[in-house]
Amino acid sequence: xxxxxxxxxxxxxxxxxxxxxxxxxxxxxxxxxxxxxxxxxxxxxxxxxxxxxxxxxxxxxxxxxxxxxxxxxxxxxxxxxxxxxxxxxxxxxxxxxxxxxxxxxxxxxxxxxxxxxxxxxxxxxxxxxxxxxxxxxxxxxxxxxxxxxxxxxxxxxxxxxxxxxxxxxxxxxxxxxxxxxxxxxxxxxxxxxxxxxxxxxxxxxxxxxxxxxxxxxxxxxxxxx
Numbered sequence: 001x002x003x004x005x006x007x008x009x010x011x012x013x014x015x016x017x018x019x020x021x022x023x024x025x026x027x028x029x030x031x032x033x034x035x036x037x038x039x040x041x042x043x044x045x046x047x048x049x050x051x052x053x054x055x056x057x058x059x060x061x062x063x064x065x066x067x068x069x070x071x072x073x074x075x076x077x078x079x080x081x082x083x084x085x086x087x088x089x090x091x092x093x094x095x096x097x098x099x100x101x102x103x104x105x106x107x108x109x110x111x112x113x114x115x116x117x118x119x120x121x122x123x124x125x126x127x128x129x130x131x132x133x134x135x136x137x138x139x140x141x142x143x144x145x146x147x148x149x150x151x152x153x154x155x156x157x158x159x160x161x162x163x164x165x166x167x168x169x170x171x172x173x174x175x176x177x178x179x180x181x182x183x184x185x186x187x188x189x190x191x192x193x194x195x196x197x198x199x200x201x202x203x204x205x206x207x208x209x210x211x212x213x214x215x216x217x218x219x220x221x222x223x224x225x
Contacts, residue, residue, distance in 0.1 A: 005225060015039050051211035052077045052099040055203040062088035062097060073097060077208050086110060086195075087118075087171050094205055095120070095192025105216070108223035109195065112169040116222050117150055119194035120166045120176050124185040127162045128154065132183050136166075140182045144172060147179040161188070196222040 008025060010016050016023040017037045023029075029036070036043045056062065060071045062085045070091070074080055077099055086098040087110045100106060108114045139148035150167040157163075162185075166176050177187045193199060196219055203209065 004220070010038060047082070047101060049102045049216075050079050050083050050100055051102065051105075051216055052079070052083065052208050053198070053200060053203065053211055053215075054097050054099055054208040055200075055205050056089055056093075056095060056097045057205040058092050058094045061091055074099060076206070088173075089192060090174050090177075093190045093192065095190075096195055096198070096200070096203070097192070098195060098211070099208075102216075105219060108225060109219065110171065112171075114223040115169065116196045116219070117167050117169055117194075118171060118192055120168065120190055120192050121155065122164045122166055122176060122180060122187050123189040124162055124164060124180055124187055126160060126185050127157050128152075128164065128183070128185055132185070135183055136179055140179050142175070142178050142182060147172070147175055147182070149176075149179065195219070 007016070011023050011025055014022055015038055017040070018027075018029055019034050020037075023036075031043075031045070054073055054076055056073050056076075060073050060076070062073050064074050064081065064084065065072050073085055074083060077083065079099075079101075083099040083101050084106065086100060086106045089095055089097055098105075098109065109116050133152045133154070136149045136152045139146040141147075148170070150169055152164055152166050155163045155165050164180075166180075168176065176190060180187050193201075198211075198215055198219065200209070
């Protein structure tokens with residue numbers, strides 16, 4: 001699978017054919033009914049793309065299986081073993097996770113250089129100061145390198161606790177938890193509420209739905225494709 005922009009470049013260069021004739025920009029074809037070639041080499045038949053949005057509950061692993069027998073997120077959707085999680089959420093963390101067989105989209109969403117943010121809500125012990133928020137945005141030292149948020153803001157405070165919105169580009173293991181612990185605030189609960197602009201507050205923990213084509217296109221656009 002290639003990006004739309006690269007595909008258009010191949011068509012302009014006269015390298016793409018549909019049933020033996022040169023393809024034209026903007027035409028739509030059914031890949032199951034025609035033979036597509038690049039440089040006269042037939043493209044392999046690909047399985048249809050599948051895109052699911054899941055609200056992963058706490059206690060579910062973000063892998064395809066678990067040696068310890070814990071429930072796996074792929075078992076929550078009908079396609080099951082035909083899709084893969086896009087990135088991971090640690091076991092105690094609830095939130096939005098995309099499952100797909102689209103390797104290109106997976107790459108775009110999981111590498112920070114493509115600029116697709118992930119937004120988390122974190123319940124923490126104590127009430128962070130504005131200076132603490134600035135430290136998180138400037139970067140704090142972790143054992144595996146600098147951990148840096150795009151933006152952190154306080155959404156609410158209650159007693160000796162606070163709810164934060166944390167926007168990240170990176171997604172290293174337990175990174176948000178470790179960053180907040182490094183500045184003196186233990187995370188009590190964390191959930192992912194957005195992937196880029198994709199949100200769905202109506203999706204309860206354990207529920208899933210298919211992404212619309214518009215949402216898929218928006219994710220590609222957010223990654224600059």
